[in-house]
Amino acid sequence: MQRMTIKVLPLFIAICALKVGAATIGFFLHSVYLWGLAIPLFLMAIYIAVGLKYREPVISAEKFADSCYYLGFIFTIASIIFNLFDLPNIGDDLYSIAVRFGAAMVSTVMGLFVRICLVSFRPSMEDAMRTMEDQVVDASQRLAESYNKAFDDLEHFRGEVANAARETVRTVSLEIQSLTEQNAKRMDEFFLSVSAQHTEAMATVIQDTKTNTEELKAAVREYTAASVASVSKIDASVDNFREMVISRLEAVDFPEDLFTRKLGAAIEALNGSTEALTSGVSSISGEVLEAAKLVERSITKVNKKTESMTQTLDVAQQVSAQQGELLEAIREQNSGVLSVIQDQRTQLTLALVQHRESSVEGMVKQTVALAELASVFKRVDSSVEQVADQLSVAREQTVKVLYGIERVDQQNTAQGQAVKRNLDSLEAAITIAAEHASSITSALQHSNEAQGTNHAKVVQTLDEMGKTLVSHSELLRATSSHSPVSANPLDTGANPIDLQQESNDLSASSPATNEPSSTKSAWFKR
Incomplete structure (x- = not known):
């Protein structure tokens, strides 16, 4: 209005x-x-x-x-x-x-x-000008004091920032060094323990394999010796029986077709049983050979597993080499971080020098331009703005330093994750090695089971042979009981109990003679 x-x-x-x-x-x-x-x-x-x-x-x-x-x-x-x-x-x-x-x-x-x-x-114009000049001089003095105080504060702040940066870098370096040493120590201990465990496991596996092989060889030798003894005993028994029968037959006059009629079926059955016994012994020998081949294959598998364990140890050595490269990369990153912090410190020092020079130039300009009050206030405002800009620049530099420190922390975190991934890969390799060891153990168990199966088959075959011989002996006794001279068969002290004992002895061995039935028929005819 x-x-x-x-x-x-x-x-x-x-x-x-x-x-x-x-x-x-x-x-x-x-x-x-x-x-x-x-x-x-x-x-x-x-x-x-x-x-x-x-x-x-x-x-x-x-x-x-x-x-x-x-x-x-x-x-x-x-x-x-x-x-x-x-x-x-x-x-x-x-x-x-x-x-x-x-x-x-x-x-x-x-x-x-x-x-x-x-x-x-x-107040007059002169008084006002004089008063304003005095106020401007006082303001310039206060501004100079403020500038000096701000410069001192900035110097102190720069020193604090530099000390904090150095302390941070030193702390980070110590932490990285301690972390590296701990990781190296843990890796060494881990690899030593893994190597010792693998060595012990391989020694145990090899020792178990050797023991099982020796036991299998001993069992084969025992089976061979028992078979040879059984065959020898059967041969001796058959020879004795043949001689006794021949002597008895020579002492007794039988009709020519008596034994042919009475013992023909028994001789044929005995011939078939002998052939079955021979085939059983052959099959047992083949099974023993197959068991030996199975043991050989088991040893081959053990050798292959040993080679795979060697490859696993090579992988562990490669992981150790990767850990060494990782440590070198960590050292290079530390040196890079130190150089970046040094460059930032140099930039901060240059900014402070520029700020000091600009402040001095602003004060000189303000001292020269005290005649005009408006320009003085404008320049004071511009100087204050420059101070604010310089403080903002210093704040930005500080933020950059803090960002660099955060980036170092992130890099350390990434390196820790890389170490964790390497440990995970190493654990996976160890798991694979454990699976290989378990497969070796299962193969050995299968080998032992196969050996047990073969042993059971041999025992079963021998039992069948014993049963067959018992049946043959019973058939011979039945035949002799139906003969005309059954009152005292073959008066040589060989009673049926002795024949049963001989047949039982035959059941514990395998036949070694394979004479044709025609020869035996000729003996009986004689």
């Missing part, structure tokens, strides 16, 4: 006219205090109040104060003039003259008072 203004010149003329009118009325009415003092002072008060509040903006306070002083002086002169006009009527009354002149001088005093209040106590 626009303020209402009144022109001072018309107001000044109107007040002067009213003063002259009041003085004229007072001259005719001889009223000194009302028309000569009160009303003029009231008119001056109206002029001062209206002028102070509603004067034009182009009228300065100094000009308005001068107009008030001049208005009071005009009032005084006008009063003196009318008093001089009225001097003949006053005569020699000095009291009345003094009162009239005193009332006339009051307006001048009032105008002078207003002028002093509006002008004398108002």
Whole structure:
């Protein structure tokens, strides 16, 4: 809202006219205090109040104060003039003259008072400039002190940042070194334990294989010796029986077709049983050979597993080489991080030097440009902005340093994950080796089971042979009981119990003679 203004010149003329009118009325009415003092002072008060509040903006306070002083002086002169006009009527009354002149001088005093209040106590341009210069000098001194304090704080902050960076780098280096040493120590211990375990496992497997092989060889030798002994015993028994039968037959005269009729079926059965016994022994020998081949294949598998364990150890050595390369990479990354931090520290030092130079240049410029207040404040603002920019740059550098430290932590975390992955791969290799060892153990178990199966088959075959011989002996006894000389068969002390014993002996061995049945028939005929 626009303020209402009144022109001072018309107001000044109107007040002067009213003063002259009041003085004229007072001259005719001889009223000194009302028309000569009160009303003029009231008119001056109206002029001062209206002028102070509603004067034009182009009228300065100094000009308005001068107009008030001049208005009071005009009032005084006008009063003196009318008093001089009225001097003949006053005569020699000095009291009345003094009162009239005193009332006339009051307006001048009032105008002078207003002028002093509006002008004398108002600061001049020179005083204002001098005051502003003093304030600017004080402000520049305070600004220099602030700059020095800010520079000291920045130096202190830079030192703290450098110390923190060095401490962080040292801590990270120590942690990485300790972690590397711990990992190397654990890897060495792990590989030593794995090597020892694998060596013990391989020695145990080889020893078990050797033991099983020796046991199998001993069993084969026992089977061979037992078979040879059984065959020899069977041969001896058959020879004895043949000789005894021949001697008995020579002592007894039988019909020519007696044995042919009575023993033909038994001889044929005995011949078939002998052939079955021979085939059984052959099958047992083949099974023994197959068992030996199975043992040989088991030994071949053990050798293959040993080669796979050697390959596993080679893989472990490769993992150790990879761990060494990983340690070298960690050392290279540490050196790179140290170089990056050194570069950042150099950049921070250069930024601080530039900040110091720019601050000194700004202070010189501000000292030279103290004449113009507006430019001084602008340059002060620009210097403050430069300080803020430099502080922001220093803050950004600090953030970069912290980011570099975080990146080092991330790299250390990635390296720890890589070490963990390598350990996982090593555990997988060890698991594969354990599976190989379990497969070797299962193969040995299968070999032992096969050996047990072969042993059971041999025992079963021998049992069948024994049963066959028992049946043959019973058949011979039955045949002899139906013969004409059955009262004392073959009086040579060989009773049926002895024949049963011989047949039982034959059941514990395998036949070694394979003479044709025609020869035996010829013996019986003789």
